Amino acid sequence: MSKNMTMLILSCDKFSDLWDGHIKLLEQNWSDRYMETYIVTDAFTDKSYENVKIISAGTDAEWSYRLAFALQFVKTEYVFITLDDYFLIQKVSDYSISELTGMMKRESIDYVRLFKRPKRATREEIPGYRGINRIDTACNYSVNLYSGIWKKDFIEFCVKKPLNAWKFEVSLYKRAIEYGAKCVVSLRNEFVILDVVRKGKLLHKSARYFKKHPGIYTGDREINSWNYEIRLFIKTWVSRHFPLFVLKALRRIISKLGYRSFIASENDL
Numbered sequence: 001m002s003k004n005m006t007m008l009i010l011s012c013d014k015f016s017d018l019w020d021g022h023i024k025l026l027e028q029n030w031s032d033r034y035m036e037t038y039i040v041t042d043a044f045t046d047k048s049y050e051n052v053k054i055i056s057a058g059t060d061a062e063w064s065y066r067l068a069f070a071l072q073f074v075k076t077e078y079v080f081i082t083l084d085d086y087f088l089i090q091k092v093s094d095y096s097i098s099e100l101t102g103m104m105k106r107e108s109i110d111y112v113r114l115f116k117r118p119k120r121a122t123r124e125e126i127p128g129y130r131g132i133n134r135i136d137t138a139c140n141y142s143v144n145l146y147s148g149i150w151k152k153d154f155i156e157f158c159v160k161k162p163l164n165a166w167k168f169e170v171s172l173y174k175r176a177i178e179y180g181a182k183c184v185v186s187l188r189n190e191f192v193i194l195d196v197v198r199k200g201k202l203l204h205k206s207a208r209y210f211k212k213h214p215g216i217y218t219g220d221r222e223i224n225s226w227n228y229e230i231r232l233f234i235k236t237w238v239s240r241h242f243p244l245f246v247l248k249a250l251r252r253i254i255s256k257l258g259y260r261s262f263i264a265s266e267n268d269l
C-alpha cells in the first residue's frame with residue numbers, strides 16, 4: 001500500500017472551479033489510495049472535501065514557493081505530484097503505485113514520470129522492470145510537471161528559487177542534472193489523465209468528455225478556438241519530432257521573414 005507517500009494537487013484560486021471535478025474523479029478512480037491528499041493553493045478558501053485537505057500558502061506566494069510551503073506538511077519519503085487540470089479518467093490500482101515506490105526504494109530512484117512524453121528522453125528499459133525505462137535528464141522537459149512520483153529530498157532540492165510554474169518546469173531537467181537524480185518513466189499507464197485546460201480555457205476534448213459525463217465540471221470556462229488548438233497540435237508535433245537546434249534555426253528563419261512562428265520555443269518544449 002502507498003502509505004509512504006503524500007499526494008499534492010497543485011493549483012491556485014483562479015482554478016478552483018476545477019477542484020470539484022478533479023476530486024470527484026480521483027475518488028471514483030482511486031478510492032483505495034492510502035495517503036494524505038492535499039490541494040495546494042494560494043488564497044484562503046472555504047471549500048472543503050471529505051478526504052482531501054487544502055493548504056493555502058498565501059496570495060503573494062510564487063508558484064514554486066507554494067510547493068515548497070506545502071512540502072513542510074509532507075512527512076513521507078515520497079510525494080505524488082499532479083496538477084489541478086489533470087483529471088484522472090481510469091481506475092488506478094493502489095498496488096501498482098505501491099510497486100513503483102518499492103522499486104524506487106530498491107533502486108534508489110528519485111523520480112518516476114507517469115506520462116510517456118517527451119519520448120525523446122526515453123532510454124533503455126530498467127532490467128527486471130518491464131515497462132520502466134531510464135530517462136535521459138539531458139533532454140529538456142525530461143523531468144516535468146505531468147503526474148509523477150518524487151523522492152521528497154529531490155523535489156525539495158528543486159524548489160529553492162521563487163519561479164512561476166512555466167519557468168519552474170523548464171528548470172527541472174537542469175536541477176535533476178545538478179542533483180544527480182536517477183529518473184525513470186513508466187510506460188504502463190498506471191495514471192491516465194484528461195488534460196483539461198490551456199490558456200485558461202477548456203480544450204475541446206475535455207469539453208466533449210464533460211458533455212458525455214455530466215456533473216464532473218459545472219464551471220463556465222470558455223472553450224479554446226479550433227485555430228488555437230490546431231496551432232497547438234502543430235507546435236507539439238514539431239517539438240516532439242525535431243531536435244532543439246533545428247527548432248531554433250526554424251524560429252530564426254521564420255522571424256527574419258517577418259512572420260510569427262508557430263514553432264515551439266525552448267520554453268515550450
